[in-house]
Amino acid sequence: MSTLQGPRAPMSHVTTPAGERYDGAIDLSKVRAAHHALYEAREEMTADGNTAAALATLQMWQCVIFAGFPITPSTKYIETIASKIAADPTTKKKVKLLEAEHAVADYLVGAAAACRDLIFPTATSSVGLDHMTETTRSLGASGLGNVMIVNVYRATANFPLCIEGDPSDALAHRDDGFIQICARGKQQIYDTVVQAPCLGMHPEVMTPTMPGYYGIKDSHRNARLVVEPDREIAAFHDRWIRPSELPGLINGDTAFGNCVTSRHFQGFKISQKQRMERVLDVLPKLGADFENYFGRPGLAFFDAVGFPDDGEVDLAVLSMGPDFGTFEAIREAYGKRTGLKVGGIAMRLLTPFPRDAVRHKLQRAKVVLVVNQAHHQGRGHLTLDVADALSDLEYAPRLVSAFAGLGGADVSEPTWERMLDFARSAHEGTPVAPYAFFHEGSLL
């Protein structure tokens, strides 16, 4: 950090309830000036998901230290960053390869608390995220919205070991206190990572972010990507990221693990929950501004397809991740063949779950088919969220729960058709099981 420090003259020492503050210890204008633009103009390329996420963080002038520890399938994120930094010997940016993921999370805490105007990203997967847990739970409550953990989804159970995309790691960490946003496709990954700090560092929110995408299916899948010039990303951030109310270096009481008694604990948690709930207000505004600025869709609660203006559909699918694209590819043909109106939504915002928006979108569906792709001991993570969202409707749609694609298994077109048939039988009044597994066009 010393290479990025400004002149000592303007530094002042202030004692605050949040700790000892050393205003001016870091000259942000110098940090900004020291940034070497990766792209001077808008450029098109083919890239995989890890590269898209890495480029987005490398282009942010506020990202100066990249702490990390490699784990499949997120490894290429830190590899890409390291290779770009190594290729520019004059850059002041650093990669900090640590002993393990727990150390990475601890490092993020220290660095992010020390300077709340900079952004500290890393990427991890599966048991890497599990290993961070002791610290991510603290981070979630910390107010350090300048921490971003890019979660490359991978089955979290280590027996049997599986390196492929399955969001069970993200869904097992719903209560860590991070804003969790699922992206699918290269462009959405890039755009999501660009927007995430605007959300997390918003003064009403102040909550760390966890943008994520499916391992292998998106992390290793190449497609066309448009990257924006660094100066435009900085200009967009300037519209949303205000100087922290706790500027400069902070020392002292920002240490984690402080003990409070029951007299105060609940109060902290209520405050944390309120900040998280404000995401539901801020995110749509941020997404709309992004679209206005860059001309591509910005953050949203979900992607929707096939809903008419009145919202009435016979069958609505709710899922997440890239496999939803296969559903999109067959949706029209399936609807024509069966004579049903079929719509679908792919969740983007996982935490906090946008209950009201989901309820509003699905309230006029006759049947809702929820496709879960992570191991769950009940009817499925998403199923429970949707059941909660629909619970207070006078005439709630019938809820059908499916599992498919666990461990990154292929969700083929015949599998989607079989799941839709399963939901169709519920539409026709046939009793269906509380949940069912599907693979290769079969109900298992």
Place this chain on the structure above:
Amino acid sequence: MKVFDLRRVLASSVLEIRGDGKAGGGLVLAFQSLGNLFLHDPQTHVQEWPFFSSARRGANIRSFLRVSQKPVTAVCEVTRPSLVLLMDDGAANAIDFAQGVPSGGTFVLNTRRGPEECARHYRLSGRVITVPGDDIGTKYLKHPIGNVSAYVTMALAIGGFEHDQVIEAFLRMLRKRNVPEAVLARNREALSASFGGIREGEYDCCGPGDHLSQPFAGYGELPTGAQTALRLSESNRTAHFAPSGFRLRFEDSNDACTGCAHCIANCPEGIIRFEPHPELGVKVSGAQVSQFCKLCQECIAVCPEKLFFRAPFEEHWQEEEITIP
């Protein structure tokens, strides 16, 4: 049988391509470069991705590519490709690289053999194109890596690209990986030489039951702790993940085994054969190589008497028929 034009497939729907090879053989780079080749046309959308198994060098891997004039939304695996690539003969030992290809499809093989021999051996109906990519790699890159030639051959099979365009798209991918100029120059030579090594023909050797997609037969019984059971199952022969062209051999004609049991303890697959011995405790007699040996070479490394070693073989070409498990 009518061979179909891949450019027409692309113009009317989605051109789907699949490749099979071994990890470390450059299959992914070949597919990434092919996807990159379409980038000059802003109306063309590509989607390229690999499927890894145990992700170690020598393991079977697959690559997929979809190309379309419309945005590609489907992300499921390609099951009826119009063009397939067999990058490594050894990969065809474990999978049917031609599975699901409609009659009249295009088959690209990285091999020294001619198209007719390959069409008969693998029972292919359609356009069969071969290129001795490993030989070209050995000559120009000092390494038997055929991905450069396989990429060129696929690009020519699709058609519509200029010679220089094909070369530059591949080199662009290498530059993204910060490959030094000297290596780029050697790759340029290998790319150019590949154009001259391509042979092709049209054949109709596929029988009615060949290369059909197998329906999903369920997972069977997977008892608690089933990783071990999977390893022992007939359908998950881990020997298929071994580097192609070699086999583990055990020879103890001088009765030199000391019964130290290091090989037994270190073999991750538990396939070392041994018998009780009154003086030594145990005596090693070999290993169950054909089914489960991944050729990790642990036994070779630990045996104090050097009784294990790697030996070359070309088993799959010696067989009269291909056996698909």
